[in-house]
Amino acid sequence: MEIKTMRFGVLTEKGHAEVRERPLPEMGPDEVLVKQEACNICTTDYQQWLGQREGRGYPMASGHESAGTVVAVGEKVLDLKPGDRVALAYVTCGICDSCKRGRGCTNNEIGPKKISPDGYRGMFAYADYAVRPARALIKMNPSLSPSEAAFMEPLAAVVKGLDKLRVKPLETVVVVGAGTMGLLNAQAARAMGCRVIVSELMEHKLQVAREMGFEVMDGSACDPVQEIMRLTDGKGADAAILAVAATKVNQQALDLVKHVDGRILFFGAAYPTPAIDIDSNVIHYRRLELIGTFGADLTDFCTAADMLNQGVVQVAPLIEKNKYSLDHIQEAFAEAATPGKFRVSVLL
Known part of the structure; x- marks a missing residue:
């Protein structure tokens, strides 16, 4: 026909x-x-x-x-x-x-x-x-x-962000937000050998993250910064992935990562635009990396397809x-x- x-x-x-x-x-x-x-x-x-x-x-x-x-x-x-x-x-x-x-x-x-x-x-x-x-x-x-x-397409965007973030096996990564993109980021980071801690406010999303086997942190029931410090023996996370965009989250992320050489990936966008207030000297002396990501390249699509086709990401x-x-x-x-x-x- x-x-x-x-x-x-x-x-x-x-x-x-x-x-x-x-x-x-x-x-x-x-x-x-x-x-x-x-x-x-x-x-x-x-x-x-x-x-x-x-x-x-x-x-x-x-x-x-x-x-x-x-x-x-x-x-x-x-x-x-x-x-x-x-x-x-x-x-x-x-x-x-x-x-x-x-x-x-x-x-x-x-x-x-x-x-x-x-x-x-x-x-x-x-x-x-x-x-x-x-x-x-x-x-x-x-x-x-x-x-x-x-x-495949949203997972390719995740692969691009993790490549820019340069995650390595055994690093501790905090994913803020357990929505679709947050849990895609969490699964992909875990597949790359990272310890992943997921932070979320909504109980049903926390439950999905638990069912996926992640360490979870209820941001409405604790101080996220204090909890991450407790879970990392006071060191802080090697990297944070912000899968939600909000001014409060942006500010907290500065304290979620380790004091020197911490990395923050701004994965999500929001409207109206969230703000972030940071002294450039803080970025300088702490050697902080504030990383943006958007979209994906063809190689990222191929990697994302492999992850889905092999069942690495569910x-x-x-x-x-x-x-x-x-x-x-x-x-x-x-x-x-x-x-x-x-x-x-x-x-x-």
């Missing part, structure tokens, strides 16, 4: 997502037709739905945490075949200086910043079918559910039980935007 159209979810304004239909783009020789099976709602997506990221523009055919099955391949595609389960990495141009150096693409005519000829922004990840460049797709273990395989506990069809994408965004939720998956 020839597939001529695609149905897709689109944000049209603050608080409103709907389903539309458009002609399916023609598949080129280096491209792949994918039957997309699941797309998980990322924080970026539901923040725009909430009106916190209006600068991204409308109409936004958003989404980027997606997985599906190959339907057909172009004549120059050699590494994929119909029936392969794949997940979506970033769409890159492959020719800009940044791509050539193995870094993130800076070409605004490619990927999520591109505006389609019919006026849509985004990557059309909440769609039943899509045509993708073969270089943007990575094979996934078919034993993973589509919703699990779709975690993501099933991070998927909400309620799953939504494409026709109910508005309800899906409403649940995803509810505080305390893990990933909400839209089945396509």
Whole structure:
């Protein structure tokens, strides 16, 4: 059966997502037709739905945490075949200086910043079918559910951050925040041989962290700094990963890490923007490292795929039980935007 159209979810304004239909783009020789099976709602997506990221523009055919099955391949595609389960990495141009150096693409005519000829922004990840460049797709273990395989993108962002943080086996790492990204960071750091302590305020998230086997710290029932000092014999953590963004968390992190050569990774973002107040002499004399991270490179996607495919990182506990069809994408965004939720998956 020839597939001529695609149905897709689109944000049209603050608080409103709907389903539309458009002609399916023609598949080129280096491209792949994918039957997309699941797309998980990322924080970026539901923040725009909430009106916190209006600068991204409308109409936004958003989404980027997606997985599906190959339907057909172009004549120059050699590494994929119909029936392969794949997940979506970033769409890159492959020719800009940044791509050539193995870094993130800076070409605004490619990927999520591109505006389609019919006026849509985004990557059309909440769609039943899509045509993708073969270089943007990575094979996934078919034993993973589509919703699990779709975690490749957020896990790739975690891999990028841990690479910048330079974690080493036997180091103590404090992960602040036991949401989806916090527990992905915690699992990946543990897989790299670190001792991981997870700090969280919400009891149900603390319980999930416990069930994953982590040392946990209830930040509402203790002084986090004092507790970390107790757990590390007064030394402090080698590194802290801030998977939530808040002014209070930013300030506490300065005291969670060891006095000299401590490292802090600012993984999360928030709106309005949190602040941090620190004397530059403190950074100087303590040799503190304040590290930012965002996105991922292709090598990070490959590592993330390996972690999922080999079962090193388990993501099933991070998927909400309620799953939504494409026709109910508005309800899906409403649940995803509810505080305390893990990933909400839209089945396509």
